[in-house]
Amino acid sequence: MTFIEVSIWVFLTYYVIGFDPNVERFFRQFLILVLINQMASSLFRFIAATARNMIVANTFGTFSILVLFALSGFVLARDNIRGWWIWAYWISPLMYGQNGLMVNEFLGNQWRRVLPGSNESLGIQVLQIRSFRQDSSWYWIAVGALIGFVLVFNFCFNLSLAFLNPFEKNRAVISEEPESKDQTNGVGGSIQLTNQESSSSGVIRSEIQEDIPISTSSKSFSMSDATLGAYGKNKKGMILPFQPHSITFDDITYSVDMPQEMKEQGVTEDRLVLLKGLSGAFRPGVLTALMGVSGAGRRCRASGSFFLSFEDLAHTLTLAFVEAN
DSSP, rough: OOOHHHHHHHHHHHHHOOOOOOOHHHHHHHHHHHHEEEEEEEEHHHHHHHOOHHHHHHHHHHHHHHHHTTSSSSOOOOGGGGGGHHHHHOOHHHHHHHHHHHHHTTTTTGGBBBBBBOOBBBBHHHHTTTOOOOOOOOOHHHHHHHHHHHHOOOOOOOHHHHHHOOSSSSEEEEEEEOOOOOHHHHOOOOEEEEEOOOOOTOEEEEEEESSOOOSOOEEEHHHHHHHHHHHHHHHHHHSSSSSSEEEEEEEEEEEEEHHHHHHTTTTOOOOOEEEEEEEEEEOOOOOOOOOOOOTOHHHOEEETTOOHHHEEEEEEEHHHHHHHO
C-alpha cells in the first residue's frame, strides 16, 4: 500500500509541479517519501499500542503531528527555534525527511544558476534562507535516519503489545429489555443443519419457537468499565465476566485406528470414520443440542482404542468455547 500511495502521488505531481527533471532525483524523492510513509505508519502504531485507549491515542497522535510539523524545518526554520527546544528538532523524523527532499531538489541542475552579485547558486541561497543543510550527503543521512526511526518505532510497538496491559476490561452486557420482532428475528429463529451422508454424523439443532412471546433478549454487546455505571442507570441487564463469542464448525471428520477385531472380520481400511461432514454453530444465549441417531453416542473399547462419541464431541467443543471466552 505504501508503494501504491507514493507511486500515485509522485507520478502525478513530480513533473507537473516542476521539480528537477533528472530521473535520478525523481527516484530519490520517491525513496524518501516511501520511508516517510513507513515512518509515520510505525509511529502511529506505536502511539496506539502505548495509549491503549482511543481518546488518549487521538490526543497524543494529534499532538505528535503538531510537534513534528512545527519542528521539521518547514514551519519554523532551524535558526528560529529556541535553544531549549532545539533537541526536539534533532529527534524529529520529519526534519530528516525534509532535509533530504530539500537537498535532493535544490542541489539539482535547474537551481545551479548564480544570480548577479552573488557567489552562491540559487539553490544554495534557498537552503541557507530556510536554514537547511547544503551538503549533498545529507540525503543519505536522511535515508539512514528514517530507516532507523522505522525500526525503532516498530520495535517499541511490539514491546508495547507484549508488556502493556489494557487500561480497562471490556465486559459483555445482556439486556433484559424486550425488543421488536424484527430485532429478535436476527437472534432467534430456527437453524437445522443435517447431514445425510452418514448416520453417525447426527443432526445439529438450535431452535427457538417464534410463536412463543419473547420477553427477554439474548442480544449482547461489549461495554467498558467506564461506561457500565452510566448504562446501569438507564438499562436493565446482566454484566457478564467474559466476552461472549460464537463458534461454528463445518464439515468435521473424525476417525480412529481400525480396531483389530474388525480387521479380523475382513475390514481392509486402516481408519474407522466416526464423524463425517458434521457442521453446526453455537451462539451466545442460544441453547444448542447435539443429537444423533440411536447408537451413535455409544462408547466402546476395542484393542485399547477409545472411540469418540457425540457426547465427547459436544464436551470438546464446549471446552473450546469456554476457553475462547
